[in-house]
Amino acid sequence: VAVDAALLAGVLMRTGERPHASDVVNYVPFTLLPSAVPRALFEQACTVQQDFNLLVDAVSQNKEFLEQTLASTIKVDDFTAQLFRIYMQVLEEGLAQTVFLGINRSDYMFDCGLDGTAALRQIEINTIAASFGGLTSRTADVHRLVLKVLGKTEEASHLLPNNPAKGLALGIAKAWELYGSQRAVVMFLVEEVQRNIFDQRCVENELWNRNIRVLRKRFRDVFEQGSLDASRRLYVDGQEVAVVYYREGYVPQVYDQQNWAARLLLERSRAVKCPDIATQLAGTKKVQQELSRPGTLEKLLPGHPEAVARIRATFAGLYSLDEGEEGDRIAATAIADPDRFVLKPQREGGGNNLYGEELREVLEKIKDSPERTSYILMDKIKPQPALNYLLRAHSPLQVSECISELGIFGVYVRQGQELVLNQAAGHLLRTKAIEHADGGVAAGVAVLDTPYLV
Ligand code: ADP
Ligand code: MG
Numbered sequence: 001v002a003v004d005a006a007l008l009a010g011v012l013m014r015t016g017e018r019p020h021a022s023d024v025v026n027y028v029p030f031t032l033l034p035s036a037v038p039r040a041l042f043e044q045a046c047t048v049q050q051d052f053n054l055l056v057d058a059v060s061q062n063k064e065f066l067e068q069t070l071a072s073t074i075k076v077d078d079f080t081a082q083l084f085r086i087y088m089q090v091l092e093e094g095l096a097q098t099v100f101l102g103i104n105r106s107d108y109m110f111d112c113g114l115d116g117t118a119a120l121r122q123i124e125i126n127t128i129a130a131s132f133g134g135l136t137s138r139t140a141d142v143h144r145l146v147l148k149v150l151g152k153t154e155e156a157s158h159l160l161p162n163n164p165a166k167g168l169a170l171g172i173a174k175a176w177e178l179y180g181s182q183r184a185v186v187m188f189l190v191e192e193v194q195r196n197i198f199d200q201r202c203v204e205n206e207l208w209n210r211n212i213r214v215l216r217k218r219f220r221d222v223f224e225q226g227s228l229d230a231s232r233r234l235y236v237d238g239q240e241v242a243v244v245y246y247r248e249g250y251v252p253q254v255y256d257q258q259n260w261a262a263r264l265l266l267e268r269s270r271a272v273k274c275p276d277i278a279t280q281l282a283g284t285k286k287v288q289q290e291l292s293r294p295g296t297l298e299k300l301l302p303g304h305p306e307a308v309a310r311i312r313a314t315f316a317g318l319y320s321l322d323e324g325e326e327g328d329r330i331a332a333t334a335i336a337d338p339d340r341f342v343l344k345p346q347r348e349g350g351g352n353n354l355y356g357e358e359l360r361e362v363l364e365k366i367k368d369s370p371e372r373t374s375y376i377l378m379d380k381i382k383p384q385p386a387l388n389y390l391l392r393a394h395s396p397l398q399v400s401e402c403i404s405e406l407g408i409f410g411v412y413v414r415q416g417q418e419l420v421l422n423q424a425a426g427h428l429l430r431t432k433a434i435e436h437a438d439g440g441v442a443a444g445v446a447v448l449d450t451p452y453l454v
Contacts, residue, residue, distance in 0.1 A: 001145070001146065001149050002030075002032055002142060002145075002146050002391060003027055003391060005141070005142040005145045005146065006027040006028070006030060006139075006142050006391075007027050009138040009139070009141050009142050010135075010138055010198060010202075011027050011028050011030060011135050011138050011139055011142060011448065012025045012026070012027060012028065012135075012198040013025065013026060013027070013028045013195055013196055013198065013199075014026075014194070014195040014196075014197060014198075015195075016195070019193045019194070019195045020193065020194075022197065025198075026393045027391075027393065028135055028441065028447075028448055029390060029391060029392040029393075029441070029444075029447035029448065030139060030142065030390075030391055030447050030448040030449065031143075031388045031389065031390060031391070031402070031431050031447055031448070031449040031450075032146065032388065032389035032390075032391055033143070033146065033147075033388055033389070034143045034147070034159060034449065034450040034451065034452040035386060035388060035402070035404045035429060035431055035449050035450075035451065035452060036386060036451075036452050036453075036454045037110070037404070037406060037429065037451035037452065037453055037454070038110065038118055038453075038454060039453040039454060041108075041110055041118060041119070041120040041406075042406065042427075042451060042453055044120050044310075044313075044314070045106070045108055045120055045314075045406055045408045045427075046408055046424050046427070047310065048106075048310045048311060048313075048314055049106060049408045049409075049410045049423075049424035050307075050410070050422050050423070050424060051304075051307035051308075051310050051311050052104070052106050052125060052311065052410055053102060053104070053410040053411070053412040053422050053423075054301060054304065054307060054412075054419075054422065055291070055297070055300060055301060055307075055311060056102055056104055056125065056127055056279060056282050056283070056410075057100070057102060057279075057412060057414060057419070058300045058301055059278075059282035059287060059291075059300060060100075060102075060275075060276065060278040060279040060281075060282045061278070062300065063091065065290075065299075065300065066084075066087070066278065066281055066282070066287070069286060069287055069290045070084055070281065070284070070286060070287070072322045072323070072373040073284070073286045073346060073373060073374060075370065075373070076370050076371055076373055076374045077345075077346050077374040078252070079252040079255075079346065079347075080281075080284060080286075080346045082255070082260065083277060083280060083281055084281065086260075086263060086264050086267055086277050087267075087277045087278055087281060089264070089268075090264075090267045090268055090277065093268060096231070096232035096268065096269060096270040097269070097270055097271065097272060097273065097276060098270075098415065098416060099175050099178045099179055099272045099413065099414070099415050100175075100272065100276060100279075100413065100414040100415075101171055101172065101174075101175035101243065101272050101273075101274040101275075101411075101412075101413050102127065102171075102274065102275060102279055102410070102411065102412045102413075102414075103130060103168050103171055103172075103245075103274055103275070103409070103410070103411050103425075104125055104126055104127045104130055104275075104283070104409070104410045105125070105126045105130035105133070105407040105408065105409050105410070105428065106122060106124075106125045106126075106407065106408050106410065107122065107123040107124055107125070107126065107405055107406070107407045108120050108121060108122050108123060108314065108405065108406045108407070108408075109121055109123055109381040109383050109403070109404075109405050109406075110381075110383045110384070110404075110406075111316070111381045111382060111383065112382055112383055112384040116384075118383070118384065120313075120314050121314060121315075121316040121381045122314040122315060122316065123316075123381070123405060124283075124285065124288060125283055125288065126283060126348065126407075127275050127279050127280055127282055127283030128246055128249065128250045128275050128279075128280045128283060128348070129246055129247045129248065129249070129250050129348075130407070130409065131196060131199055131247070131441075131442065132196075132199055132407075132428050132430075132441060132448065133164030133165055133167075133168050133199070133202070133203065133409050133425070133426065133428065134164070134165045134198065134199040134200060134201065134202025134203050135198065135199045135202065135448060136162065136164060136426070136427070136428045136429075136448060137162060137163045137164055137165040137166070137202060137426070138202075139448045139449070139450050140159050140160065140161070140162050140450045142450075143156075143159060143450040144156045144159050147159075155452070158452065158453065159450055159452065160427075160451070160453070162426045162427055162450075163426055164409045164425050164426030164427070164428070165202040165203050165206055166206055166425075166426075167409060167411055167423060167424075167425025167426050168203050168206075168409065168411060168425055169203050169206030169207050169210070170411065170421075170423075170425075171274075171411035171412070171413055171421060171423075171425070172186055172203070172207060172212075172243055172245060172274065173207060173210050173212060174413045174420065174421050175242070175243050175272040175274070175413050176207075176212055176242045176243050176272075178272075178413065178415050178420070179242035179243065179271070179272055181240060181242060183239075183240055184239075184240040184241060184242035185212075185213040185214065185215050185239050185240070185241055185242065186207055186212055186213070186214050186215070186241075186242060186243045186245060187214075187215045187216075187217055187236060187241045187243070187244050187245070187271075188200060188204060188214060188215070188216045188217070188245050188247055189217060189218070189219065189222070189244055189245065189246045189247060189248050189249065189266075190216050190217065190218055190247050190248055191218070191247065191248045191254070192218060192254075195442075196442060200216075200247055203245075204216075213239075215236065215237070215239065215241070217236055217237070218248070219248065219249070219254065219255075219258070219259035219262040219263065220258060220259065220262070221236065221237070222236055222262040222265065222266060223258045223259065223261055223262040223265075225237045225238075226262060226265050226266075227265075228265065228268065228269055231270065232268060232269050232270045233269070233270050233271075234265075234266065234269035234270065234271040241269075241271045242271060242272060243271060243272045243273075243274060244266050244269075244271050244272070244273045244274065245274045246273070246274065246275065249263065249280075250280070250348040250349060251347065251348065251349055263277075283348075284346050285344045285345070285346055285376050286346060286376060288318060288376070289318040289319065289320055289376040289378075290320070291315075292312075292315045292317075292318040297311055297312060316378055316379045316381060317378065317379035318376060318377070318378050318379075319376065319377040319378070320376065321372045321373055321375050321376060321377060322373050323370065323372070323373060327372065327373075328367075330377055331363055331367045331372065331377075332367075334359065334360075334363055334377055335360055335363050335364055335367070338355070338356050338357065338359040338360040338363075339355075339356055339380065340379065340380055341359060341377050341378065341379060341380055342354070342355060342359070342377070342378045342379075342380050342437075343355075343359045343362065343363060343375050343376075343377055344375060344376050344377075344378060345374055345375050346374060349440075349442070349443070350438060350439040350440040350442065350443035350445070351438055351439050351443050352438075353437070353438050355380070355437040355438070356437075383403040383404070384403075385401040385402060385403050385434050386401070386402055386403075386404075387399050387400070387401060387402070388400065388402045388431060388449075390402070390431070390432075390433065390447050391447070392447070400433040400434075401433065401434045402431045402432060402433055402434065403431070403432065403434055404429055404430065404431040404449060404451075405429070405430050405431075405432075405446070406427060406428070406429055406451065407427060407428040407429075407430070408424055408426075408427050408428075409424065409425040409426050409427070409428070410423070410424055410425065411423050411425045427451065428448075429448075429449040429450060429451045430446040430447065430448065430449060431446060431447055431449040432445050432446040432447070
């Protein structure tokens, strides 16, 4: 019943065997039952989202902070360095873009303290290509039906409405409108292999519903068909582009020389980039770690002491591995007690972090080399596991001990210096078996879930 409901609701993904075609599809893995989430922590995460929107937007406009924060990282991390070069190049030329659109997702786990109480701890904030806002708009209906079939009609009525797809489309539509050209289109910058296309279609179709035209193009299409006019308006395939919504571009492997050239062309243009390259840099793990230093939030958000306090309350321990005494000390602590920490490089998309023995080995090897500074260390969050069934095509049904990660979508639009939209746009709950340390839904580890507030 659950699988039929998921297929019927459109919780879909293309298959590994036919990743380029939609004629054979399957459901996206999901939990049989919703998972319990403490109501107070859920509400805390929703409330702090507008603050995080403000913060990301502030970081993206603060050249001095980005320069200082990433100085050590870009010496050793080529990918971040190349993003940073483009960032400096477009600043030197002068920005043609005047409208800014941020779509992010702040992810949290519920850390279980010694006394058994849970605390909200941010894992990271995704400022580029944050996914599953579309499909998660459809999973609550599936879980509602499952609960009813189980005779839990009352419980079914408690599941929250949730429609990030609409919220994200609202932001894109607002940016499109402020760009100010009826003819112009929204361009989704998509991957070569688009298995998660239905998630994107949810947002895309919301735009078509508003009579906004959407193009889907890859970097190489932009390289071949893209150009700027004298006032740096972007044209792709003969059409003026008002908004570029990146669902690609956050891992080094996608960039060859041509794709870097395409990225630079987009960044130089007047089109609203979601995100612009500064906002992508604001989402790096190194920035996240520097934000946790005492006094930094206060400097970035002067006049917002309450927002600063709400943001700080969600931070886990984060540690710099920059060269020097501070880095030496924390590296030694982590080598002695690796299970307390997670070692993170400047990468997105899951599967890059190091834990336990592997963390110890890698840190041992790089502790005296500059390579160390391409990583940060973070306290490991330890949530209370709960039992659930993870439904996956071709997999046997078995009960697993699971932990969940809550994401809150944020959307904001700024015109010049004026913030014209700042909202939380819904949530995403992902759940995985505890034996997996890392990895999201796209990586095949976590599955879609629905929070049941308790
Ligand atoms: P990515 O950009 O690859 O998504 P994340 O920081 O979100 O990087 O880490 C990937 C996954 O690793 C998370 O979804 C979570 O399951 C796990 N993880 C990350 N940080 C921690 C942490 N501090 N404690 C426990 N698990 C973590
Ligand atoms: Mg993540």
